[in-house]
Each structure stands twice: as structure tokens, then as C-alpha cells.
Amino acid sequence: MDFRITEEQELMVQAIEEAMTRENLEPYFQDCDKNHTHPEKWWEILKELGCFSMFLPEEAEGEDGEPGGGEGAVTMFLVMEALGRCGAPIYLFWDHVKADALLENGTKEQIDKFMPLFFKGNGAFAQGFSEPTAGTELSSNTILTTYTRRNGKVYINGHKHFISGAQDNDYCLTLAKNSENPEQLTLWFVPTNVPGCKKEPMEKMGLNMENVNDIWFDDVEIEESDMFSFEGNGLMATSKGFDYERLIDAFNAYGQALCAYEDACRYANQRIVKGQEIGRLQLIQNHIMEMTMKIEAMRNMLLHYAWNKDNNCLTRAEASIAKQFCSESANDIADHALQVMGGIGYCGSRVSRIYRDLRITRISGGTGEIQTVIASRQVLKKYK
Structure with a gap:
């Protein structure tokens, strides 16, 4: 494996870092976080840099x-590393992973309708899987949202929970079960800005630049043509994307942790106590060493697994290992960074924002506990 950065990748990283430095976006990110608004100014910069189209499949x-640019996971890692280093809310940057499933399972009409939105950096549609009774475990026993056929139409009823980006999207790809055959779980493109649908933002401790919502469907009328994939294929139609999504979750955790780590190291060289930099104190050096080991381990792991993804050999266990290790390590790093920076870290620094935003990485996309179950089962199979 050769993890040397190509000239094209190096130029891309330089362009990102130059754009972020030139714009001095940190005060803007602070305002967006405080006001719970999407960072549109930053989004336009990403669009100008081609960051939305470059990761879409070439056939899109x-x-x-x-x-689409057809760039792979290694390039994706480098982009998120560069953006994360600059303090950007990279947890917003993942919607393109939906494009593969859309191309594989969508009808021509659905592809033509939603694919161009990805090129613009729009989410195109939210994903409605979770419910109050269905989080990590999605099954006919836990999914209570139903679809019912009546008079040539299909009607959706139910309650979706923890749905990212629903406020900004007109559609939600909704997992529901057949009211007449509950074992059939099927995905439907359901409009959300229509009578019978109610969206309500949820309060969160972090991720303030992204909206997360409850969605209620009360006899929302759709057509048979709004079915995604085929009936009963609701879980399988998007399952291939789960592993890549978990790898990107790990990229996100690493990128945010990298920013906190580097801010803490700079602070340790600048903060003077009793006539010397605090970075010369052994107890502070312990924090620096703990962070450095985790940063190095995460980077090496993620480049390895990104290479595997690009060469079609990423395993489900590897995706879960990456998400579990990086989410745990990133949270540890943010805690060490906050300790090094003390009061200034807690009050108003971007490290405090990163500290809040990172906590969800141990929960979203499958909790750390379920990642342990997935990975350990795969590992144990090797030794039977």
C-alpha cells in the first residue's frame, strides 16, 4: 500500500486550506453555532472548490x-482532514454517500429528480429510518410506521425520530412496513412539506449547524412510483452504504479531533505560567502524548481502510472497528485538549464546540456497543 499523496491531492488540500484561511471563517462558525443556522457561506466555498461533485460516481x-468526479475514499479522507484541521463542521459533509444507493436502486425518474441536487450540495432527501422504538435495531418488530394501499394510492402513517436535515429537504426516504403484510419493510420517497406531515426540530447538546427532527406522517398520500427499490427490500436497498457511512463517521471524528489536538498544542507553546510555557511541564506533556498517539493511530488506520474501500476490499468489521476506535479516541482527544487549554478551552474556544459536537459520534450511525457486536462476530468467525 502506498499512502503518499498524489500531486493532484496535494494541490486540492492546499486549495482548501488557502480558501479556509483567506476567509477566516471561525467567527462565522461561532455565529452559526450560536444561532443554530446552516453555514451557507462555507457551503458556497465548498461548491466553488468542487467538493460536492468530486465524490459523486462518474456515472452520475x-x-x-x-x-461526477469519481474520487474515492482516500481523497475523501484528505478533504475531511483538511477541512477538520481548519475547524469546519465536517459532520455536515456526508450526503453524497446516498448517491450510490440512488444509482443502484432508483428509477430513472428518481435519479433524474434527485441526483442533480447532490451536485449543488443539497441533501436531496432526508433518510427516515429511526423511530422512538427503532434505532440500532431496524426490523418489522421495531418499525411502527406503515404504508397502506387504498384507491390506487399509498398512504404513510407513523413517527420518525432523530432525522438529520429534514427541515431543509422536501422529501424523506422513509422506511415503513406493509400494514397488510408487516414482514415487508419498504422504502418510499415521501414529501414532507405537505398537509399531513409535521416536522419539529429537536434540541441537542451539539451539532448546532445541523437540524435534527421528529417527523409525523398522518395519511400522507404518495404514488406507487415513489417506491424505492422493490417491495420488501427496504433494509437491503441502502445497506451497502452503511459501511462507507461508518467509515466517513470515523473520518469526521478524526478531522474534528485533529483540530482540537493542534489547537491544544499551539496553546501549550504560548501559555506562560511562572515564566515558562506550560508545554514544558511533564503533566501537560502527558496530555500531548496521549493525544498524539491516538491521532497517529487513527490516521494510519483510516488511510488503510480508505485504501481498502477504494480497492473494494473494505470489510464490515473494518468499518465498525474504524467507527468505534475513532469515535472513542476523538472524544478522548477533545477531553485532553480541553484540559490543556483550561478555562479558555471551556469558554468560547472552538475546542468547546468540538467537544460538544464529537459526543454524538459514539451514538450516531450505530452505537459503539453495536459496532463491537458487529466487528467481534466477524473476527470470531475467522477462528472457528
Whole structure:
């Protein structure tokens, strides 16, 4: 495996870091976090840099027929590393993973409708899997949202929970079970800005630049043509994307932790106590060493697994290991960084924002506990 950065990748990283430095976006991010608003100014910069189209499959097409860039996971890692280092809310940067499932399972009409939105950096549609009774475990026993056929139409009823980005999207790809055959779980593109649908933002401790919602469906009428994939294939239609999504979750955790780590190291060299930099104190050096070991281990692991993804050999266990290790390590790093920076870290620094935002990484996309179950089962199979 050769993890040396290509010239094209190096130029791309430089362009990102130069744009972020030139714009001095940190005060803007602070305002967006305080006001719970999406960072549109930053989003436009990403669009100008081509960050939305470059990760879409080459067979994808925008409104003008432009193809996707077809860049892989290693490049994705480098982009998120560069953005994370600059303190950007990279937890927002993952919607493109939906494009693969759309191309594989969507109808031509669905692809033509939603794919161009990805090129613009729009989410295109939210994903409605979780419910108050269904989080990590999605099954006909836990999913209570139903679809019912009546008079040539389909009607959706139920309650979706913890749905990211629903306020900004007109559609939600909704997992529901057949009211006449509850074992059939099927995905439907359901409009959300219509009578019978109610969206309500949820309060959160972090992720303030992203909206997370409850959604209620009360006899929302759709057509048979709104079915995604085929009936009863609701879980399998998007399952291939779960592993890549978990790898990107790990990229996100690493990128945010990298920012906290580097801020803490800079602070340790600048803060003077009793005539010397606190970085010369052994107890502070212990914090620096703990963070450095985890940063190095995360980076090496993620480059390895990103290479595996690009070469079609990423395993489900590896995706779960990456998410589990990086989410735990990133939270540890944020805690060490906050301790090094003391009061200034707690009051108003971006490390305090990162500390809050990182906590969800141990929960979203499958909790650390379920990642342990997934990975350990795969590991134990090797030794039977």
C-alpha cells in the first residue's frame, strides 16, 4: 500500500486550506453555532472548490450533464482532514454517500429528480429510518410506521425520530412496513412539506449547524412510483452504504479531533505560567502524548481502510472497528485538549464546540456497543 499523496491531492488540500484561511471563517462558525443556522457561506466555498461533485460516481449526472468526479475514499479522507484541521463542521459533509444507493436502486425518474441536487450540495432527501422504538435495531418488530394501499394510492402513517436535515429537504426516504403484510419493510420517497406531515426540530447538546427532527406522517398520500427499490427490500436497498457511512463517521471524528489536538498544542507553546510555557511541564506533556498517539493511530488506520474501500476490499468489521476506535479516541482527544487549554478551552474556544459536537459520534450511525457486536462476530468467525 502506498499512502503518499498524489500531486493532484496535494494541490486540492492546499486549495482548501488557502480558501479556509483567506476567509477566516471561525467567527462565522461561532455565529452559526450560536444561532443554530446552516453555514451557507462555507457551503458556497465548498461548491466553488468542487467538493460536492468530486465524490459523486462518474456515472452520475448534474443538470447540465456534467459527470461526477469519481474520487474515492482516500481523497475523501484528505478533504475531511483538511477541512477538520481548519475547524469546519465536517459532520455536515456526508450526503453524497446516498448517491450510490440512488444509482443502484432508483428509477430513472428518481435519479433524474434527485441526483442533480447532490451536485449543488443539497441533501436531496432526508433518510427516515429511526423511530422512538427503532434505532440500532431496524426490523418489522421495531418499525411502527406503515404504508397502506387504498384507491390506487399509498398512504404513510407513523413517527420518525432523530432525522438529520429534514427541515431543509422536501422529501424523506422513509422506511415503513406493509400494514397488510408487516414482514415487508419498504422504502418510499415521501414529501414532507405537505398537509399531513409535521416536522419539529429537536434540541441537542451539539451539532448546532445541523437540524435534527421528529417527523409525523398522518395519511400522507404518495404514488406507487415513489417506491424505492422493490417491495420488501427496504433494509437491503441502502445497506451497502452503511459501511462507507461508518467509515466517513470515523473520518469526521478524526478531522474534528485533529483540530482540537493542534489547537491544544499551539496553546501549550504560548501559555506562560511562572515564566515558562506550560508545554514544558511533564503533566501537560502527558496530555500531548496521549493525544498524539491516538491521532497517529487513527490516521494510519483510516488511510488503510480508505485504501481498502477504494480497492473494494473494505470489510464490515473494518468499518465498525474504524467507527468505534475513532469515535472513542476523538472524544478522548477533545477531553485532553480541553484540559490543556483550561478555562479558555471551556469558554468560547472552538475546542468547546468540538467537544460538544464529537459526543454524538459514539451514538450516531450505530452505537459503539453495536459496532463491537458487529466487528467481534466477524473476527470470531475467522477462528472457528
